[in-house]
Amino acid sequence: MNFENTLAFAQQMDADDKLSGFRNEFYLLQKNNKPVTYLCGNSLGLQPKNVKNAIEQELHDWATLGVEGHFDGKNPWMYYHHFLTESAARVVGAKPVEVVVMNNLTANLHLMMVSFYRPTQQRYKIMMEVSAFPSDQYAMETQAKFHGFDPNDAIIELKPREGDYTLRTEDIIEAIHTHKDSLCLVMLGGVNYYTGQFFNVKAITEAAHQVGAIAGFDCAHAAGNLNLKLHDWNVDFAVWCTYKYLNSGPGGTSGVFVHEKHANNPDLPRFAGWWGHNEKERFLMKKGFIPMEGAAGWQLSNAQIFPMAIHKASLELFDKAGMDNLREKSILLTGYLEFILNDFSDYLTIITPKNKEERGCQLSVIVKQNGKHLFDYLVENNVLPDWREPDVIRMSPVPMYNTFTEVYELGELLKKYFIKH
Ligand SMILES: Cc1ncc(COP(=O)(O)O)c(C=O)c1O
Helix, strand or coil, X not given: CCCCCCHHHHHHHHHHCCCHHHHXXXXXXXXXXXXXXXXXXXXXXXXXXXXXXXHHHHHHHHHHHHHHHHHHCCCCHHHCCHHHHHHHHHHHCCCHHHEEECCCHHHHHHHHHHHHCCCCCCCCEEEEECCCCHHHHHHHHHHHHHCCCCHHHHEEEECCCCCCCCCCHHHHHHHHHXXXXXXXXXXXXXXXXXXXXXXXXXXXXXXXXXXXCEEEEECCCCCCCCCCCCCCCCCCEEEEECCCCCCCCCCCCEEEEECHHHHCCCCCCCXXXXXXXXXXXXXXXXXXXXXXXXXXXXXXXXXXXXXXXHHHHHHHHHHHHCHHHHHHHHHHHHHHHHHHHHHHCCCXXXXXXXXXXXXXXXXXXXXXXXXXXXXXHHXXXXXXXXXXXXXXXXXXXXXXXXXHHHHHXXXXXXXXXXXXX
């Protein structure tokens, strides 16, 4: 695509965009009676308009049916997680049996570690990216300690080469082979939260399996952003949150993937609760845990109806738009942002990979001087990216609701700023 830095070009791209109608499905922000360009979908997605009705439906059923809402509600609460499974599976490229929606991300990560981090004295190491999201770091650190290992020894951190901002796939694979006898688990973000790098999940999983390790991914920044194929890539397990690209509200629920090859193994150790128990017998209140088939067998508690109602409404939009179409637009939209930002390379360095196969919506930009000042200027001028210490602005144009014209106008705003500073 030959991009042009003109309003006419951006407007034509918007006119040709077959997903443009989805923007109207969201509440778009306004500040001082002017529209805000929201570039924070990597942090908290905007609110879909259909969420309100979805919540009101459940409030209504609760108000009018009380406990009987579990069976007689429009969407019986007893089975609520089932209503999410197929759409969530489509989003991450999984079979429905491999996916369940439950809890929050970090809680799910620990549940997965119980089953898939089973260290021995010889094979006990966890490989992760250096400066992974803190919650993942804390989870790995405390899991290693829980099993009696020193995290400084048990955790291998992958660091970019001197002068690089992101990891090279060949270096990750080499590191896996270097630690082939001691590696228990490779646990990476699907997309690194800071740099926006999308890892080669398939190649990394293959390498982990070659040395006898498990491959797990935190897809918080990948789900709803990239066209994942967790089943085909043979990933062992994955977790993700739903409040970022999946637009399912602050503190929203989370998704879990357990590959089919593990899903029917009742012998995997796990921490269980009644909602993971054989659904047909759940209310017989019997002794002895019998897990449900698939990821559903990792559930603990009865469904959180309100966060799940939001997620259900949001997933309807993903079903309508389709991940293939979203990804196609996303490549163009983020490509256009990169094209616009390249004009400011004296002041900004994009640290996200240039290769579109190695990134999703997000571009992370190091501001060479006074980054916070630039960030505040953007916010004052109705553009909302996010700021990460010490000097990075993350910008994520999201194909569901952002436009090419917004990206063009961001470029105009930057021109005005850099003329003065
Ligand atoms: C990569 C990553 N992992 C974990 C988390 C923590 O998620 P939660 O608070 O839902 O457990 C986040 C939150 O932003 C994240 O970005």
